[in-house]
Amino acid sequence: MFGRGSGVSARWDDPDTYEGKYPPDWDFRRKAVYERDNYTCQHCGVRSGPHAGDGGAVLHAHHQIPLNRGGGNHLENLATVCQSCHDRAHGHPTGRNYENRGYNGVRILRRTGNIFMRIIRRFL
Ligand SMILES: [Zn+2]
Ligand SMILES: [Zn+2]
Numbered sequence: 001m002f003g004r005g006s007g008v009s010a011r012w013d014d015p016d017t018y019e020g021k022y023p024p025d026w027d028f029r030r031k032a033v034y035e036r037d038n039y040t041c042q043h044c045g046v047r048s049g050p051h052a053g054d055g056g057a058v059l060h061a062h063h064q065i066p067l068n069r070g071g072g073n074h075l076e077n078l079a080t081v082c083q084s085c086h087d088r089a090h091g092h093p094t095g096r097n098y099e100n101r102g103y104n105g106v107r108i109l110r111r112t113g114n115i116f117m118r119i120i121r122r123f124l
Helices: 026-036 083-090 105-122
Strands: 059-063 078-082
Touching: 026 059, 026 078, 059 083, 078 083
Parallel strands: none
Antiparallel strands: 059 078
């Protein structure tokens, strides 16, 4: 079920396959993204992880195309950002949703959007 020992499973690429905002293998995914991006924020270039140790910037993996706009969890859609760039990208504090696994506002929005589009299409 896991590809190439990385712990990332392609079956969770589609956010419709699990409950909540983050896939069950999110921890593996975000680490794979940090590693690919060399633990460097893709917005401001601040470095963390092995470069800075525990005192470095907090890194997040950011969905470049948000899930509620049809983006997936595949690694190509994820970018390493530091916490402050991430907050700025979203316009509100980030990083708490991950701790609260019950959060599913994005999913509800997405679902509502899909239903809305389905209704629209029916009338076209
Ligand atoms: Zn940054
Ligand atoms: Zn984000």
